[in-house]
Amino acid sequence: MQVDRLPQGGRIDRSRPLSFTFNGRQLSGFEGDTLASALLANGVHLTARSFKYHRPRGIVGSGPEEPSTLVELEGEDASANQPATTVRLRDGLSARSVNCWPSPGFDLGGINQLFARFLPAGFYYKTFKWPNWHLYEPSIRKAAGLAGAPAEPPAEGHFESRFAHADLLIAGAGPAGLMAALVAGRAGLRVMLADEGIEAGGSLLSRKLTIGGQEAMTWVSETVTELAAMPNVTHLQNATVWAYREHNYLMVNERAPENPGLLERNWRVRARHVITATGAIERSLVFGNNDRPGVMLAGAAQTYANRFAVRPGKRAVVVTNNNSAYSAAADLRAAGVEIAAIIDIRRDVPDAARALVPDTEILSAHVLTTALGHRHVRAVEIAPIGGDATRRISCDLLAHSGGWNPAVHLFSQSRGTLRYDETLASFLPDQPAQNTICAGGAAGALTLAEALRSGAKAGARVAGVQAPECPDADDLPYAIEPLWRVETARGKAFLDIQNDVSVDDVHLALREGYDNVEHVKRYTTGGMGIDQGKTGNINIIGTVALKQGLRLDEVGTTTFRAPYTPVSFGAIGGIRGESVVLPYRHTPITEWNLAQGAFMYEAGARWRRPGYFPRPGESFQDTVNRECRAVREGVGVYDGSPLGTFELKGRDAGRFLDHLYTNVMSTLKPGRCRYGLMLTDDGLILDDGVALRLDEHRWIVSTSTGHADVVNSHMEELLQTQFPDWNVFITTVTSQWNNATICGPKAREVMAALEGDIDLSPETLPFMSFAEGTVARLPARVVRVSFTGELSFEVNVAPRHMRALWDAIMEAGAPFGIGPIGSEANHMLRVEKGFLSLGHEVDGTVDPHDLGMGWVMSKKKPDYLGKRSVALRRAGDAVRRELVGVRPTDPNRQIPEGAPLTPGGERKPTEGLVTACVWSVVLNRWVGLALLERGASRHGETVHVRLTDGTIPAEVTAPIFYDPHGGRLKS
Template sequence: MQGNRLSRGGRIDRTRPLRFTFNGRAFTGFAGDTLASALLANGVRLTARSFKYHRPRGIVGAGVEEPSTLVELLGEDASGNRPATTVELREGLAARSVNCWPSPGVDLGAVAQLAARFIPAGFYYKTFKWPNWHLYEPSIRKAAGLAAAPKSPPAGGRYETRFAHADLLIAGAGPAGLMAALVAGRAGLRVMIADEGVEPGGALLSRRLSIGGRPALDWVAATVAELEAMGNVTLLRRATVWAYREHDYLMVTERAPDRTGLLERTWRVRAGHVITATGAIERGLVFGNNDRPGVMLASAVQSYVNRYGVAPGRRAVIFANNTSAYTVAADLAAAGIEVAAIIDSRSDVPAEARAAVPGLPIRVGYVVTTAHGGRSLRAVTVAPRAGGEAERLDCDLLAVSGGWNPAVHLFSQSRGTLRYDDRLASFLPGDAAQSTCAAGAAAGAMELEAALASGAAAGASVAGVTPPDTPAAPDLAYAVTPLWRVESARGKCFLDLQNDVTVEDVHLALREGYATVEHVKRYTTGGMGLDQGKTGNINITGTVALAQGVPMQAVGTTTFRAPYTPVSFGAVGGLRDGPLALPYRHTPLTAWNIAQGAVMYEAGARWRRPGYFPRPGEAMQDAIDREARAVREGVGVYDGSPLGTFEIKGRDAARFLDHIYTTVMSTLAQGTGRYGLMLSDDGLIFDDGVCFRLDAQRWIVSSSTGNADAVHRHMEMLLQTDLRDWSVFVTPVTAQWANATLCGPKAREVLADLGTDVDLSPEAFPFMSLRDGRVAGLPARIVRVSFTGELSFEINVAPRHLPALWDRIMAAGAPHGILPVGSEANHVLRVEKGFLSLGHEVDGTVDPYDLGMGWAMSRKKPDYIGKRAVEIRRAAGKMRHELVGIIPEPDVQIPEGAPLTPGGHRQASEGFVTACVKSVAQDRWVGLALLDNGHARHGEMAHVRLKGDKVIAVRITRPCHYDPDGERLRS
């Protein structure tokens, strides 16, 4: 039986009853209910226990501001710490209270109330220091007043991430947000409007107002219909904008989006402009026992009556310091709920407010000093604020309204400033730091018509149009006189209901020297946790201001951090299926490679590259051998376009390169290059590549394909943090150049046959040099650099010219037996030569000396990144894995990653095989490995252990199986 359900009214569907359980008891509600409204309809007043003292608590709010009743959802909905006011009721929902055992009615943790005087704010900082915090940590974690994380992910679906760009993002679809969207949408802007409610309308869903002479919700319906018909407007329901990052980058999580199997979707939105139409949050009042079940925010009471058709009580007292509570009293009376009295702390009540509640008793200049009751409110004591005789009023509902706080959380996250407004007795948005502005109640426009006008002006400002006329929307004028605490209160006076923070706690923090509001927050935990101070923060600021005798602006507010409301980890880490977010990257030759029957691989950084080019009926190894032999004996060509390439220029470019590379780059002459290693701060190899000087202040640098993005981030991080006064500009040009690399002893002949104005003789064009000219009639940059150990010419052209260049290369090379070369053959060639590969020999544990590359560690430079770290590590004298060559005996393939162990026995590994290939130069299997003290073990035998206790002996050699002096690549 829903004994507290009103016989009519509300936006619920009374034809669709829903069954649910709460703390093991079965109840029914209706479609459109929240868990909170359904519990109130069923007369459930005691719903929770408080975080610290385990005091009885009930439902306080009606939305995300709810500080007291957190629940854990069970079954397929499993999730913890959900405000009951934000949980939509559905058939079979199962929920239970958190922080109580075995139930809110009988909670063994309530014994904490007996020791309340001994556990004031900050006691844990002092009490649990000796002898060791970790002795107490397990028990404290068990006693924490929040639900445990679900043991398994939700069974009913998954999470998703999407990215979006918008000219205008509007947070909130109340009257101001809808009006702003309407104006901007009509002007043609791409608008995204996100609202955390089940349906748009904001506060209009809970109030009885009119716009333009018709019910306000009719205006909402017409506006939403027009917006949804616009192709340039995206309206998200159940979507909370919970984080505002730099450069107008915002996080929006959409709950239960309209897609089968999808639980939540998180949007990452880059906006040209942002309007925060987030409304305002009612704050409570501070008096004795103001946390008793039955003490609720007046706006929440109004919402339950008008929106959900629920009577939160049968005899109500309203305690307020502002005019908005009078509309609540009128709505309660209209719903048949007895209003015993309106307690107004102000010395004067506007005539307009009195006229809204004809016949209802008003106590002007009175305050509630104490609420009475244990598990449910029974009465309140009221008294003149200036002093006088107290009176007890029986009631089961106390609706409190301490005024309204504009929801400035998002604006504050954007790093905008806040200013205190004496008229509203709250903080308002001040100067913006990004392209953002506030509208409606979030900007201090508390009356409906003012909110509509504010939204229209904000939308028009962004769109660059004239704001339209605002429709008439009569509303009670808002006026407030702040009341930060009732001086004659008896009992605990709570400022932050979620964290059990009292006035006494704040006074204690101030006495102990925590004089700023940020320090008070940390000492008392006020405004922390899921609540983020939505209902209590301004009262904390007011309490500090009263105690210190300073203005509110001088105290300020704490920092509002993301997330604005709780967000599930699943939504934060949601994925998107398919290649849409990370598509393959293609070179201009992808289509040609596929047409030639290439087996395509995904290479580093998602490039699609040919692995090998098999002929009909040809095995993979045969194709690899054929391609590798062509390079060693004749000529081959491969597409080197994916290689990471950067242009670096600026006054300090030379010393920047000396800083990030182990070798000296600043001494290079124009048109020459040098191989270099980049180290991480801890002295391990980060990347390798070549660097060529174009002119006095301009350079071209290459990186490995898969590490290109990381190298770019590394350079930019240095320039934006450590080296901010250096004049250096880094431009990624990987996609601006495409290259065909001719390699092999006949490469010079093929290039000459193509036709070029560059002198190709070894004297005029030596190894590690660069020339600009024309090749096959196309403008090109030719670089003599080798990744195969053979004579090589890297011909760089604009991407649009590569297909034509490639066709001409294949034609010119045909008489010389040219073959296209895939990544598999390139791997064979580099292993034969002993060239390094990230992820193989460079495994994140080695430094240049381990790889026999001490020659690349400059002794001329006083410093470079990683130098000191290498010296410190090597000074320890510990055994190191060092690069060696291996020759299997017998001649068999060895799997990469296979361990090297003493005698092949099951003992601690001495190292591992990094690569093993069928060498066309040696006509046998050869490989590379990292081996303990390997440099001193050339000529020894080691052993590889395989599955099934199989052991293969390998002979240790120098890590170069071909042309150790490099004569061929310099030819």
């Protein structure tokens, strides 16, 4: 039964009841509710326990500013650390409180309250130093903190990523944002309007105001309808602009878009102009026990009464230092809440504010010293300013307002500067660093009329048109007298409720020398984590200023960082359907691959290439095994076009390649190839690849797909800074040459079936050579290299001939059972052969000797790039991790890639890690590669792979499992 639901009103759909579970208790709500509003409607006020002290906590806010009630969603919604105020209620939702056990009502961690005086800010760094901090760290993190990440990905649905361009991106669909969108949209600009709320309206959803003589939400509805009819306007709701990067590059997280099966969508938007109409966030007052359940921001209480038709309490005390709380008190009284008294720190309360709450006791020049109650507020104590507590008032709701802070987070992320405004007692946007305009509450326009005018002017300025007249709007003028903390407070007075940061913690930080506001933040954790200083940041700054005798602008603000609100990793790494800002690069075979049902991967510089080609009824492993067998036993073909390709010309090209590679390249004869490694200045592996000599002064350099751009920059930098006089010219020809690589024991038969004039015999075209001529009647260059360990022919043609070549290969190879193979099979084949992979075995810590490739380090050349660094690093005889093979004792047991290798599986410093583990179709078992300390001398030894739930014993072997002498690839 929803005991505190009003019989009518609100923006909920009472015809659509919803059932949900909270901490195992079955409750009900309506469509349009948030989890927080539904909990309050059901009379649930004790909803959480605090971060460090495990104090009882309730719902404080009504939106993303909520600092107290974080929940963990279970089942198909599985996610952690979600503010209950932003969780949209749905039928079957299951949620539970975080950081308490077994429940918020009875939490064993509550024992911390008895020792609170011994747990000040930074106590753990001072206390748990002996014998080692890491000994205590797991227990401390378990006792204090947030929920863990979900154990499993969502059972259904997927995440998506999109790119967009806009003339104007508007963050926020409150009155200012809607007005700006209306003006810019009518002017024909491409507008993207993104708002974090479930529906548009911003503060108008929570207040009873009029615009142009009609209800404000009627104006909102008409405006949204007009915007929806504009083809140049994209309107996103339930979408938060969470990051603002350089050159007006912004991130927008759209949750539950209207698309079946799509969970979240992350937009990357490049905008010519940006308007931040993000509104303002109400800040708390700092008095004793200001965190008890039933202590709520006045604006939040007003929201629950007006928007959700929920009575947040029966008898309320309102405490304020500004006018806005009077409209909240009036709306609460209209909702049936008894207003016991209004406590105002100001001596002179404006008549307009008093007029909103006639017949209500208003105690001016008073402060609230403490809230009484443990699991729920039951009374307050008040006192005249400068005096002792003289009166106690009973209540079950304490609605307080310390003023409003413009939400400058995005503006600050854009590197705009802030200034302190004495009139509003808050920091406002000052000088923008990009094409950014702030409007509405975010610019300090805190009344409805000011917000509408501010939005209209901002939209008109971007569109280059005259700002229109705005409709009339009545609102109470905003006036405030700042109060950073109640100096006579009794009990813990919290500045940052989410992180349990009290006034005493800030004073301690100052006493210990951390007097810079950024140091205070890190010492106390105030304004960190999910909160990012939304409700308490300026109170911390004010407390520092009071203690040091400074002005707030002298103290300054901390840095607001992305994300503005929590964003799931799934959304950040979501699948892209297509791309705009950074287009995908396709080969002429992409359409063919998609038609064959290929699962496409992104590789290197935005290339799309097939990962594998599943058939109906096949598992992933079945598919990859089939493709591998085709190469090992018959013939396969893959598209190698994304490999980086560069043409080098000039009389010094050979000399330059000798400097670039670790081995000698200048001795190559035309028509021959050589494998080589490139090192960085510090002697670590940059890339590997094959160099081809076309004639005396003309070469082709082939690189990995992922490092193609890096190698290009590397070569250009060397020529421009170290060898400007050398006669070498580099041309990127990656897109000029496409290639189809035919590989497998039957590769020569397939090549012979293609009509061509190149002699393919081993004597004429041996391994590591190439020839030019025709293949399938197309001009081509055929290179005898192998990346799979099998006989291979890399057929290079111009892009305009690639599809014809591919079709001819598939037709000629059909009698031999040819099939396409993807990058997954290619990886498995490489591991079987012991071929290194960038990002796996080449992890940024190894040199060629570690990988058993000392043979590629020339002893004839006096110098090459990285040679001296390798010698210096190895001169100290330090223990090095070396490449080995690993064979699990259980042949059917897979080893997770990245798993550590430790002595006997014990939790000691690791001796190495597993870099790859694949199913070998040749050996019919799992095999892997690893980097192991002194690995080259430990063949035959048993090592242990440590997992969270046990260990896997494995034998150390040579890192080549197939054809160790190379007879197959040279055949």
